[in-house]
Amino acid sequence: MNSKEEKHDSDSSTLREDNNALQTSPGVSSSEQLEPQDDAQPPPPPNGGFMAWLQVAGAWTIMFNVLGLLNSYGQFQSIYETDLLKNESASTIAWIGSAQFLVCYFVCIFTGPLLDTGYLRLLLGAGTIVTVFGLMMVSLCHSYYQFFLAQTILTGIGFGLIFLPASSVVSQWFSTRSPFAIGISVTGSSIGAVIYPIMLQHLTGRIGFPWTVRIMGFMVLGTMLFAAAVMRVRVGKNPQKRKVIDLGHFKDKLYVIACLSFFVNFLGLYVFYYFISLYATEVAGADRSLANYLLPILNAGSFFGRLIPNWLAGRYGLMNVQIIFGVISGALAFALLGIKTPGGVVAFAVIYGFVSAPYVSLPIPIVTSLSPDKSVWATRLGMSFAIIGLGALIGSPVAGAILGDSKNGNWTGLIVWCGVMFFTSTAILTTVRTMKVGFKLLVKV
Template identity: 40%
Template sequence: MSTRSLDSMTTRAEAGADAAPLASPKGSHDDVSDNTPTHTHTGPDVPAVTTDVEKTAVEKGANGDAPAKPQMPSFPDGGLMAWMAVAGSWLVIFCTFGMANTFGVFQSYYQFTGFPSESPSTISWIGSVQLFLQFFLGSVAGPLYDRGYFRALVYVGSVIYIVCFFMISLCKTYWQTMLAQGLGAGIGIGIIFLPAVSVLSQYFLRRRALAIGIAVTGSSIGGICLPIMLNNLIASHGFEKAVQYTGYLILACLVLACALLHPRLGPNKNAPPKPSPKQLFESKPYTIAVVGLFLVAWGLFFPIFYLQVFAEEHGISSNLTFYTLAILNAASVIGRISPNFLADYIGSLNLMSVMCAGAGILCFAVLGAGSPGGLIAVAILFGFFSGAYVSLMTPAIIAFSNGVHEIGIRLGIAYLITSFAALTGTPITGALLDKYGFYAPVVWSGVTVLAGSGCMVVATILQRRVKGTWKV
């Protein structure tokens, strides 16, 4: 579709069209399209028609009937409210995914101080359950978001998360910590995470991947600030006070986020019916892409959870190991902005395949992190490539949607499947670590991530055929 045609459609839509399923320029990977063929009809008395919907509208108008309204919502792609939404989403992700990226600090404390009698695999279940619920509850939050319950999800999820995070400081046993940090905090995160990311699709179209990439850097900044904050507060004030002070920071961020986040569009009563999960999985590209996301997530979090432990076991000074996760997440800031900027031009799926392959190769490089130089190099490179997976995941799944009414359910199902990888991945690598040392979990992590990147390559090729363009 030409730019001139798109502009004319947008002008007509803004003049009198109701909110309707999203149509987008053909060949745009991140734009949600209706997948209808493009037609052009011109004549002396009839304006140019670019879609079947508009063609029908003009024909009806020519016959004296009431013209049908073209289905094309407008997107600000900027402005005060749009960037307020990005800021609010950034704050939510800072507190949620940023805290997940910080679990290596909790893993180290629980393993060596808090619960030394528990195995690394047992301790890692706390972080795995939290990650599992963060993705799994997307299957619940997604449909509720589509039905217009955005504010209820954000407010309720924030309260649950804040209360449970403060409860971590009062826990004395492993199972108390599992209930507060794994289950409670995981439920709160799972309720607010998907709506906070999905709402950006109501404000951005052309720059959607970039906007999501900027918002997702909140997890990287959280992964920089929170580990340093926690490590130093634990050393100076003890674990209980460290968690409480961090809880106050999370409280302030979520209160501000609730004030900044506002949905722009209500539920569209005239939207086509949502596809069932069976219909979604009849799409081979979507199905293979979800399998790829699962496999990547199965191995991707091992270096994030265990890189600090690996460095400590190899005798690297605590002055450096304390900053391992901060270095990793600082690099992932670049990995979450620059790929998403490129994705708006070359396609999210194209870029996802490359970045996941790089992350899989770097999983094997963990074995070279036994020296200060090796540790820093692995943390920087892995942070860059793994950061792209997190930031490109959402725009890549949105690319399969046939309308804005499908975004929540497609993301919810993708997050649901991925949640089981997040649940079982680090306990599996923890069990391998207990029995075989670091070599076995490193191999497991690298192989699964590379297998996932292979699936993403296949899904990308198939989606190119569906869209009829290389940019997907």
């Protein structure tokens, strides 16, 4: 980092939510300096420096907890099916996890306007308390409705309060490096989705499910204290009231169609997260011990899928990279039709985790790139996350209905469903690109 960048970061880091003083600039009169700045036009982001990368570290810990736990639900599902909720059907139990996605993303509608008005600390504090309390309640549950209330509703609300700040704040501190910085922060989800399932698998047999979940709750508390201590917004609090759902944003055709693309993709994206272990045992003949590790293996593959595509997106264009990986993901989904061996399924899990990962990390910078008014970035992200949450809610139950009885299930139909969703989503995003720059291929967009 050169001295010029360090100085720029030092200046920018003073623009915090609790700072009412304005920076002085050469050639600006004192009377002008005393005038309040328009929060819709914040200074250019430092695009690096200690404070900027500290925001990435804070966001990383949030992603470690939120998406790490959300993507670990397959392991919860296994425990519930075989022990705690063994009298309930698999599809009924699956609603706990899929509905938790919806609750998390739906809450982002409300947290977006709050974040745009500067209430970062409030969101992080309240979200941490609600999340930890929800996990502690999960450790006390015995019946289905208790798990649904504690894990789906309560913990889902806590996730929603802290998830959007992690997605939005990083974008405020970077410009050209924003996709890569967001990619680094989202790798936290990959690490969390490896660690949490392994914890559940190994600790539950030794100390029991209740204390395993309590330990996870203490982990969330410790890491979230770090995030709350280091994260900062770059503009002061704005007392202007914001609409929770501003329908005016839906007049932006590019934004709406992009959200439709993400919605369609999430109809298929998480299906393999839920069913890959079952496919390995029922179709590929894998033993149960190997199948239990497929979800962590898939999430481990997504680690580099958050980094490399996001780095490429910064150089060659967000939509360009997303479209390419969308095509690859669709083709890979159809390739599973020919994979019938345990080794092949393991290889599929690693590669699928990598090529599908950009659909978690790239929508954030794509939405902000389609939103020229930086003062409403969080609001727009919150609305788009709610739309994505509907896709996550619907997709896996629909795939389960297509599959039917797993022992005589329609695995071809489930795989085709995923592949078609990837290709359809890619076609819709290609439409957005065409509307923005026309049919020019060699354009960074």
